[in-house]
Amino acid sequence: xxxxxxxxxxxTDALQHxxxxxxxxxxxxxxxxxxVIVAPPHIPVRDxxxxxxxxxxxxxAYNCYSSGxxxxxxxxPVMQVTRNESWTPTxxxxxxxxxxxxxxxxxxxxxxxxxxxQCGACELRCPNTLFTGDFYRFRxxxxxxxxxxxxxxxxxxxxxxxxxxxxxxTDERTHEPVLGETPVDQEHVRDWAEGLDLPIGGETVxxxxxxxxxxxxxxxxxxxxxxxxxxxxxxxxxxxxxCGGPAAEMGYVEQAERFARHNLADWRSVGAKRVLVxxxxxxxxxxxxxxxxxxxxxxxxxxxVVELLAQLIREGRLTPxxxxxxxxxxxxPCRLNKRKGIxxxxxxxxxxxxGLVFNDxxxxxxxxxxxxGGGGLPVEKPELTAAISANRLDKAAALEVxxxxxxxxxxxxxxxxxGDGRDIDVVDIHxxxxxxxxxxxxxxxxxxxxxxxxxCGGGTCGGGSCGGGADVRGPGEEEDx
Amino acid sequence: MSIATxxxxxxxxxxxxxxxxxxxxxxxTDRYNRARVPAPFPVHxxxxxxxxxxxxxxxxEEVAEVVRIxxxxxxxxxxxxxxxxxxxGAVPLRGGIVVDVKRMNRIHEIDLDNRTCTVGTxxxxxxxxxxxxxxxxxxxxxxASYPCSLVGGRIGTxxxxxxxxxxGHTRDLVLSFDHVLPTGEVMHVxxxxxxxxxxxxxxxxxxxxxxxxxxxxGIATRATLKLFPKxxxxxxxxxxxxxxxxxxxxxGALARAGVATFAxxxxxxxxxxxxxxxxxxxxxxxxxxxxxxxxxxxYGYEDEVRAGGRRLMRIAREHGARYLGDEISEGDWAARHxxxxxxxxxxxxxxxxxxxxxxxxxxxxxYTNLPAVRREWHAIIADLRRRTDVFDDWGMFAYTSxxxxxxYLTEIDVGIWEQRLDDRAWEMWVKAKRDIAAVALxxxxxxxxxxxxxxxxxxxxxxxxxxxxxxxxLDIKRTLDPENIMNPGKYLLDRAYGExxxx
Numbered sequence: 001x002x003x004x005x006x007x008x009x010x011x012t013d014a015l016q017h018x019x020x021x022x023x024x025x026x027x028x029x030x031x032x033x034x035x036v037i038v039a040p041p042h043i044p045v046r047d048x049x050x051x052x053x054x055x056x057x058x059x060x061a062y063n064c065y066s067s068g069x070x071x072x073x074x075x076x077p078v079m080q081v082t083r084n085e086s087w088t089p090t091x092x093x094x095x096x097x098x099x100x101x102x103x104x105x106x107x108x109x110x111x112x113x114x115x116x117x118q119c120g121a122c123e124l125r126c127p128n129t130l131f132t133g134d135f136y137r138f139r140x141x142x143x144x145x146x147x148x149x150x151x152x153x154x155x156x157x158x159x160x161x162x163x164x165x166x167x168x169x170t171d172e173r174t175h176e177p178v179l180g181e182t183p184v185d186q187e188h189v190r191d192w193a194e195g196l197d198l199p200i201g202g203e204t205v206x207x208x209x210x211x212x213x214x215x216x217x218x219x220x221x222x223x224x225x226x227x228x229x230x231x232x233x234x235x236x237x238x239x240x241x242x243c244g245g246p247a248a249e250m251g252y253v254e255q256a257e258r259f260a261r262h263n264l265a266d267w268r269s270v271g272a273k274r275v276l277v278x279x280x281x282x283x284x285x286x287x288x289x290x291x292x293x294x295x296x297x298x299x300x301x302x303x304x305v306v307e308l309l310a311q312l313i314r315e316g317r318l319t320p321x322x323x324x325x326x327x328x329x330x331x332x333p334c335r336l337n338k339r340k341g342i343x344x345x346x347x348x349x350x351x352x353x354x355g356l357v358f359n360d361x362x363x364x365x366x367x368x369x370x371x372x373g374g375g376g377l378p379v380e381k382p383e384l385t386a387a388i389s390a391n392r393l394d395k396a397a398a399l400e401v402x403x404x405x406x407x408x409x410x411x412x413x414x415x416x417x418x419g420d421g422r423d424i425d426v427v428d429i430h431x432x433x434x435x436x437x438x439x440x441x442x443x444x445x446x447x448x449x450x451x452x453x454x455x456c457g458g459g460t461c462g463g464g465s466c467g468g469g470a471d472v473r474g475p476g477e478e479e480d481x
Numbered sequence: 482m483s484i485a486t487x488x489x490x491x492x493x494x495x496x497x498x499x500x501x502x503x504x505x506x507x508x509x510t511d512r513y514n515r516a517r518v519p520a521p522f523p524v525h526x527x528x529x530x531x532x533x534x535x536x537x538x539x540x541x542e543e544v545a546e547v548v549r550i551x552x553x554x555x556x557x558x559x560x561x562x563x564x565x566x567x568x569x570g571a572v573p574l575r576g577g578i579v580v581d582v583k584r585m586n587r588i589h590e591i592d593l594d595n596r597t598c599t600v601g602t603x604x605x606x607x608x609x610x611x612x613x614x615x616x617x618x619x620x621x622x623x624x625a626s627y628p629c630s631l632v633g634g635r636i637g638t639x640x641x642x643x644x645x646x647x648x649g650h651t652r653d654l655v656l657s658f659d660h661v662l663p664t665g666e667v668m669h670v671x672x673x674x675x676x677x678x679x680x681x682x683x684x685x686x687x688x689x690x691x692x693x694x695x696x697x698x699g700i701a702t703r704a705t706l707k708l709f710p711k712x713x714x715x716x717x718x719x720x721x722x723x724x725x726x727x728x729x730x731x732x733g734a735l736a737r738a739g740v741a742t743f744a745x746x747x748x749x750x751x752x753x754x755x756x757x758x759x760x761x762x763x764x765x766x767x768x769x770x771x772x773x774x775x776x777x778x779x780y781g782y783e784d785e786v787r788a789g790g791r792r793l794m795r796i797a798r799e800h801g802a803r804y805l806g807d808e809i810s811e812g813d814w815a816a817r818h819x820x821x822x823x824x825x826x827x828x829x830x831x832x833x834x835x836x837x838x839x840x841x842x843x844x845x846x847x848y849t850n851l852p853a854v855r856r857e858w859h860a861i862i863a864d865l866r867r868r869t870d871v872f873d874d875w876g877m878f879a880y881t882s883x884x885x886x887x888x889y890l891t892e893i894d895v896g897i898w899e900q901r902l903d904d905r906a907w908e909m910w911v912k913a914k915r916d917i918a919a920v921a922l923x924x925x926x927x928x929x930x931x932x933x934x935x936x937x938x939x940x941x942x943x944x945x946x947x948x949x950x951x952x953x954x955l956d957i958k959r960t961l962d963p964e965n966i967m968n969p970g971k972y973l974l975d976r977a978y979g980e981x982x983x984x
Contacts (some may be wrong), residue, residue, distance in 0.1 A: 018752035018772075018876065038870050039525070039903035059836060062900055066824035066838035068519030069565055071628045074605055083583040083603065084537065085564070086506065091514040098513050103528055108509045125628075127819040136825050136834065 044102040053152050054100045057145060061100070063128055064093035064140055072122035072142070077370035078115045078377070081387040087115035089122030089142040096145065110153035114160055115384070118143045118249060118375035119334035121367045143339070146375070150251030162380040163250040171255055174241040176210040184214045189240050192217035192443060196224050201270030202235035204303075207263075207286075209279035210242050212409040217443035219409050222434035223278045223305055229437060230317045232308070237263070238270050245285030250376040260285075260293050267300055278305040278430065280335035280408045281374065287340075306336070306407050309433065310345035313352050320436035323355025326403045329396050330358070330429075331415065332366040333408035334374060346407050346429055353436040359399040369395060371411035378414065389418035397422050405429050416448045483576035484533045484556060492554050492578070496536060499546040504584075506535045515579045518564050518572055520838030521897045523907045530572050532559065535579040541659050541667055541702040544580060548700070549665030551578055551966050559968050560696040562602065562634030565626035567841060568933040570638055570695035574970035580700055582633050588612055589703065596708045597656060597677045602633025602701045619711040621648035621780075627818050636701040639693025641931035643817060646736070646884045647744035647780055648709060652692050658704035660691050663962035677705055690957070695935050696968040698961055712780035716790040717814035720802035721771040725750055726852075728773035731800035732879070733848050735777050736886025738796055740789040742781035746881045749774040750855060753876025753894070759826045767805070775802065776814065827896040829870040837873055837896035842914060842939070844921035845930035846891040851879055857920045858893045861913050871898045871906045882930055890930040893917070914938025922946055935972045943973060 043058075045051040072089040073079050079088050092113060098104040123129055126140035153159070169177040173185045190198075192213050198206075206227075212219040227234060244259030267275060277283045286302045312318040330350060336342040343363040350358055361369075372378065372388025392415060396404045404419060406412050407429040416426040434441050484492070496505050506512075516530045533556075538544045551558040557577025564571050573579060585601035588609065592598065593616060600609060607628045609620050623643040624630055634640070636658060640651040648654065656679055657671025670691050673681025691698055722728040732748040749757075751772045777793050779786045794804065804810075813820075827837025846854050855877055865872040873896035879889040897910070918928045918939040927946060928934040934943055944951040955977035958965075965978050975982030 018750075018755040018874075038898070038901040039906070041900065058900075062836040063824050065517075065524070066520055066827075066836050066899060068839055069626050069629060069818075070563075071819070073629045074607055083586065084506075085581060085583065086508070086511045086514050088514075091510070094514055094517055095510055097524065098527065101525070101527060104509055104513060112510050127823060128825065130819055131816070131823055138825060 043100055045099065047105070047156075049152060049155055050099065050106060053148065054096065057096050057148060058100050060141060060145065061093040061096035063138065064090055064126070064142075065097045067126070067128055069127065071125050071127065075121040075125045075368040077117055077119060077121070077368075077372060077388045077391070078384060080368070080391060081384060082115070084115075086112055089116075089126075092116070092142060092145055092149070096149075106149070106152050106156050107158055109149065110158045111160065113146050113149045113153070114163075114377070114380045116142075116146045116375050117334065117370050117372055117377050117388070118146060119370045120338040121334070121370070124338055124367055147249060147251070150249070151253045152251075154251035154253070160250070160380050163252075163376055166376070166379045167247050167250060167252045167255055170242055170247065174259075175214070176242055176246060178210050178215050182214075184210065186239060189213055190236055192220045193224060193236065195442075196221065196228075198224060199235040200238055201272065202233065203272060204232070204234040204274040204276060205237050205267060205270065205272045206234050206276045206278070207237065207240065207243070207282055209282050209409060211413070212279060213240075215444070216409050216412055216428070216446050218431050218441050218445045219412075219428045219443075220278060221443040222428070222430040222439070222441045223276075225439045225441065226309065226318065226430065226434055226437060227276070227305075229439065230312045232312075234276055235270065235272075237266050237272075239266050241266075243282045243285045245281050245289060246376060248285070248289055249374075250379075256289065257293050260290055264290070264294065264298070264300070272300065274301040274303060276303050276305055276308065279410070280304075280333045280340075281410055284335050284339060304336075304342065306349065306429065307342065307345045309430075310348040313349060318433075318437065320353045320433060322436045322438045324353055324432060324436050325355045326425075326427075326432075327357040327359065327401045328403040328405050328427075328432075329361060329399050329401045331369065331371065331392065331396075331404055331406040331408075331411060332363055333406060333411055334370050336407060337363050337366060349429060349433055350405065353432060355436075359401055361395070361399070371406070371408070371415050373408075373410040373414045385414050386417065389414040393418040393422050393424060396424055403427055405432055413446055413448065416446065420448055483531070488554060488556065489533055492550060492556055493534065495550045495554070496534075496547065496578075499550070500536060500538065500543060504537045504539070504543075506537065507533075511535050512579075515561055515564070515581060516572055518569055519567055519840075521840055521899050521902060521907075521910070523902050524899045525902055525904075525907075530574065531576070532573040532579040533576045535561075535581050537581050537584050539584045541661065544582070544585075544661045544700055544702050545665045545667050547578065547580055548661050548663065548966075552664055552964055555964055556966060557969050558966050560633070560637060560700040562632075562637065563605065563626060563630035564634075565624075565630045566634060566638050566695075566932060567843075568638070568695065568929070568936045568939075570933060570935060570968070570971065571634070573968075577966075582700070582702065583631065585633075585702060586631075591616060591618075591708075592677070593618075595677050597705050598708055599703065599705045600632055602636065602658070602704055603631055605629055605631050606635075613708065614711060617711050618708045620654065620706050621709055622651055622654050625818055632704055632706070633701045636692050636704060637694065637696050638933050639689075641882070641890055643747075643880065644744040644778060644780065646746075646881045647742065650882075652689060654707050655688075655692070656705045656707055657688070658691075658701045661700045661702060663699055663964070663967040671705070675705075679707065693933060695933050695971055697958060697971050697974055699967060712782075712786075714779075714781060714783040714786040715814075716779040716786050717810050718777055718790070718794065718797070719805040719810040719813055720775045720777075720797045721767055721805055722773045722775070722802060723770050725773045725855075727801045728775050729852060731797055731802055732775045732777075732881075733886055734796050734800055735775070735793055736848075736881045736884075738792060739885070740779065740792055742779040742786050742789040743793070743884060744778045744780045746775060746777040746886075748851075748879040748889075749776075750877045750879075752859065752874050753878060756826060756874075756876045756894075757820075759828065771803075774805075776810070778814065824896075826875065827873055827898060829898075830866075835870075835898050836900065838899045839875070839894060840897050841892045841894045841932075842917045843890055843892040843929055843931040844918070845882065845888050845927040846879070846921060847888050847925060848886055850924040850926065851889060851891060854891055854920055854924050854926070855879075858917055861916050861920070862893065862895055865895075865909060865913055868909065869906055871901055872896065872910070873898075888926075888930070891921075891926075892931070911938040915941055918942045940971075940973055 244256035248256035372385035378385040561571040582603040585603035635651040657675030673683035824836040875894035959977040
């Protein structure tokens with residue numbers, strides 16, 4: 001019988017001793033190397049920016065590259081609709097390896113990195129994250145790699161035309177041009193709150209993302225009224241700019257930081273200690289980007305409204321009582337479920353609403369779902385966003401639902417467009433909760449989406465022509481700007 | 482190696498007559514990412530293996546047109562499906578056109594009465610089974626790369642399935658398929674007439690010829706597959722042993738028991754257990770006296786799995802097994818696809834964690850020869866390890882290939898620090914692969930049970946293994962691919978042609 005001791009003392013015969021090098025008392029039974037045959041690291045990259053980038057990301061990229069299997073591929077929403085291997089998460093890492101070898105440069109690769117919604121499914125599905133991530137404190141970070149490549153591209157003067165235009169307009173208007181030619185700016189950023197009598201400033205302020213503030217105004221109206229009904233005190237910002245997250249996602253880092261600085265200063269100027277966030281994208285920006293920008297100086301508590309509402313229901317401070325007769329399923333927004341692990345609270349809310357038939361889908365199954373609305377994809381490639389949303393609605397249709405509930409304003413425009421053809425309404429979870437609380441929300445649910453007889457979820461707009469009105473466009477339809 | 486511009490330009494022009502612009506990819510990233518396969522590559526020579534362009538056809542007819550164009554211009558053509566193969570079948574050696582079939586991923590038919598489905602070869606087993614589950618059916622082809630390998634690649638490599646002892650391997654599960662020959666002709670190949678027939682004695686048995694050729698004999702585009710009822714119950718007991726010999730005796734007894742629901746058994750040796758412990762027992766939180774493991778898997782209806790499971794539990798206990806409990810067993814079996822690819826388990830001799838690529842050499846070995854092969858293979862890797870930190874022994878698996886336990890897919894997993902690989906280390910590795918294959922042959926085995934054997938190193942011994950059979954391969958290759966356009970340079974098949982592999 002062979003005597004073996006994993007991690008044990010070295011012996012003379014390597015075959016007698018399987019080993020775990022470096023672990024506990026374990027050393028390598030093969031002994032010291034007779035002849036060190038290890039090629040020295042060599043990075044033949046001259047460009048300083050690129051070299052810095054490669055040095056930062058090369059090991060992370062190798063951890064993907066070396067993994068060999070590409071399990072991320074089938075959960076990637078872009079891959080699902082394009083079947084183009086150049087646009088897979090693993091390709092995004094492999095390109096970095098090729099850059100390190102001097103085979104590819106930023107001009108070769110930049111355009112490929114458009115094809116990512118930064119949903120994070122690939123990171124979760126990666127065996128490195130699943131099996132060794134916790135122990136080695138290493139998680140595959142494809143989203144960060146994509147952001148870093150996009151930033152390198154912008155720094156190197158390689159622009160994507162749609163993104164450049166989008167961020168230029170955002171810079172001019174201090175908000176994303178979500179309504180096309182229709183003005184979006186400081187003057188209109190609080191229009192959604194008309195008649196709600198909300199104060200400016202205070203310890204707690206509500207931040208409303210550009211899409212919800214200007215396009216799907218029913219969402220912030222629902223949120224504000226629910227919070228008031230529960231007795232939560234909050235105000236609005238003195239001067240709210242775009243959170244800067246989209247600029248950071250598209251590589252315009254300087255602009256993103258400038259916007260962040262403005263918003264932080266505004267919070268401080270009105271005495272805010274706490275920011276309520278209804279949009280998952282903002283939640284990522286405020287909890288991941290801002291701390292990177294400001295370090296220890298960042299002293300703002302960030303509260304996700306969905307989590308707060310679940311808590312209020314749990315505490316009995318909100319009790320949804322009006323039955324909502326719909327058969328629904330829930331779309332886990334990528335930035336909540338996949339990026340932040342928030343999937344329970346939205347379900348708690350939905351289960352508290354009487355009258356709903358809830359055909360749920362496991363949150364892990366939803367790793368492979370996305371609306372296609374994130375990461376700047378709709379700006380450069382609206383046709384891909386539409387195809388990804390259509391895929392998502394196919395999954396909903398298979399559950400024989402009449403309503404798809406989301407918790408992300410940015411998903412709701414493309415999902416609603418896809419839902420139109422399938423007779424499936426797309427409703428925001430806050431709108432739905434407001435309806436069950438007997439709140440007449442008002443505001444706009446945008447121009448698209450199902451408008452069947454009984455009104456539209458929490459909104460009371462009816463025909464969909466309320467709110468912003470003229471010339472409402474999708475983020476990808478701004479060609480003539 | 483790549484094609485001269487004056488040849489390439491007219492090829493691209495011809496392709497654009499049969500394909501849309503978004504189906505013809507010539508950018509550098511498109512080409513580099515279609516040369517890449519699981520490691521080691523060798524990555525430091527990536528540029529040598531890059532195709533001149535890639536195409537994304539969407540039908541058999543489009544594939545046939547592309548092949549005809551390649552034939553007309555004498556341009557190499559390489560099929561690529563999932564690109565997860567470990568023997569470089571999908572890697573271009575001479576540039577040319579990569580035919581990426583990932584867009585051919587439709588389910589064309591599910592025949593509930595005959596229990597078959599017909600699919601485009603660009604679909605993965607995972608996605609197919611998501612659809613089949615609605616009908617209570619399963620396509621039980623289960624490679625390590627299950628979530629992302631594609632049906633076409635399974636055909637091209639004649640893949641091996643983790644649960645093949647119950648359901649058979651790819652060759653048994655694929656009834657027939659449309660196949661584009663190297664000249665661009667399209668044929669349907671199966672048993673006899675093909676279609677949905679599972680057994681025919683009519684004519685030569687051609688189906689096997691067009692499976693496992695690693696893309697040297699054409700491209701499968703649409704396949705008809707055998708389906709089974711989705712198993713009602715799964716039982717996957719993991720058994721712990723304090724020594725390899727007891728585990729080895731046990732796995733043999735389990736395989737020979739003839740339990741009808743037995744889907745496979747796996748033997749982990751001491752090196753594998755030590756490797757899995759490298760993240761502080763995150764995988765297998767077991768006491769240090771656990772040195773070898775056996776996992777058996779049963780699938781079927783609950784009543785039959787329960788009965789079969791009881792018998793296997795009894796056999797295992799008689800061989801000194803300690804049952805690891807339901808939680809560990811089910812968890813580890815559920816992780817069967819993911820556990821392979823863990824670059825962070827790589828270690829230098831000093832114990833430093835470095836990203837290493839998983840590489841696996843496999844052979845078909847009879848049960849009685851497993852211990853000897855294991856000793857000799859570990860010795861080969863220990864020798865590499867003595868000489869350099871580039872290599873690391875990640876242990877061995879042996880999996881039953883058939884229900885009777887006659888032979889085992891026997892693999893040794895090697896960590897390779899690709900970032901530090903250079904020509905010297907690469908040559909050491911190629912020689913080691915040759916030595917590993919030689920051990921398999923010496924013990925009456927076959928060089929590969931699973932991946933194929935056309936990579937540098939092991940391929941050198943293929944003529945030795947096949948004897949006159951290799952000559953027949955050359956005859957067939959020359960006849961079916963007169964211009965040597967289909968994946969040239971693989972399997973030493975250039976020997977069928979003149980100097981430099983040119984006809």
